[in-house]
Amino acid sequence: MAHSDQLVATLPVRPNIERPRWDQSTFWGRAKHFFTITNPANLLCTGAQLDEAKKVVEDYRHDKVAPSLTMDELWRAKHVYDSAYHPDTKEKMVLIGRMSAQVPMNMVITGCMMTFYKTTPAVVFWQWMNQSFNAIVNYTNRSGEKPIPTSQLFTSYCCATGGALAAALGLNSVVKSAPPLIGRFVPWAAVATANAINIPMMRSREIQDGITVVDENGEKLGQSQAVARRAISQVVVSRICMATPGMMIPPFIMNYLDTKPWFKQRPMLGAPIQVGLVGFFLVFATPLCCALFPQISSVSVTQLEPELQEKIARRPNPPTVVYYNKGL
Structure with missing residues (x-):
């Protein structure tokens, strides 16, 4: 394995930057990959730094490597x-729609x-703000191969906002007589409901037409609706789990602080403390x-x-396992 400070030009076999740097068959390898993708520090890159990173990546793809370029510098430019x-489009994405904006944007919206x-x-x-932000993220990260129609985005946005509001306002009225701590969990229930509505609606075309499955060499074998249902279910679970630590642990802390006289005398501290707590958990979650x-x-x-199984079985040396892009 090449050292991080080794010069790329001297490597007998150069790394494939079209794949993640770490082994994606292990949880920790996937975690390292996503820590780099969601790193909020990427938002601080200037236009000149982004242009330089683009140049390094595009030059590398055309087999042009600066003699002084190290492995670390290559991967940093790629990230x-x-x-x-x-x-797909190679266009610069709007700032708040980037994956690196997920933590700072979500910590403010969720905290409030x-x-x-x-x-x-x-x-x-705040439920409207949350779903508006989700819509921007979904639009920014849309597939360039099969872009999501604007009408589908709008319908999904309206249904998710409606579902979140119905859950939040309905549960708020139900828990009025419950202990104060119970009321603090209502936003989480609303967000979970919105995710369960929004993601399947955003990807309804995949549910209808199926997700492309490929063999180990990347050759397309067909479309599978069963795989689409499996993939979308996994994304819903991931999104709800992502929101859970930052929305389920801070209520206990805030409820404890509410009993302290110094905190009661400083109500303005509520929002910044809540935002900070949510941000801390989101950085990891x-x-x-x-x-x-x-x-x-x-x-x-x-x-x-069955029909797709038959189609694959008719191929020479048919695979027993197929692969697909789950999405995020």
Whole structure:
């Protein structure tokens, strides 16, 4: 294995930068990959730094390598490039729609959602803000091969916002007579409900048409609706798990602080403390929950639809396992 400070030009076999740097068959390898993708420090890169990273990556793809380029510099350029440029269109993505913006944006929106959860206007505003941000992220990271129609984005946005508001306002009215701590979990229930609505709707085309399955060499074998249902279920679980630590642990801390006289005398501390707590948990939960399932997943051919199984069986040397991109 090449050392991180080794010069790329001297390597007998150069790394394939089209694949993640770490082994994606292990949880820790996937976690390292997603820690680099979701790293908020990537947002601080200047336009010149992004242009330089793009140049390094595009030159490398055309077999042009600067003599002084090290392994670490190559991978750093690739990670910066991936954080800012769309993989299909190659265009620079809007800042708040990038994966590296997930932690800072979500910590502010979720922290405020959990601080101002008691009044109806505040619930409506922050749930709307949350779904608006999700819509921007979904649009920014849309597939360039099969772009999501604007009408589908809008329908998904309206249904997710409606579902989140119905859950938040409905549960708020139910828990009015419950202990204060119970009320603090309402935002989590609303976010979980919105994810369960939004993600399947955003990917309804995949549910109808199926996800492309390929062999180990990347050759397309067909479309599978069974794989689509499996992939989308895994994404929903990951997204709900991602939100859970930052929305389930801080309520206990805030409820404890509410009993302290010094905290009661300083109500303005509520929002910044809540935002900080949510941010702390999101820094770890976002990459670790993205890593729960491999993005390029595998499934036995026997678990596919009968017609697709027959189609694959007719091939020379048919594979017993197929692969697919689960999505994020």
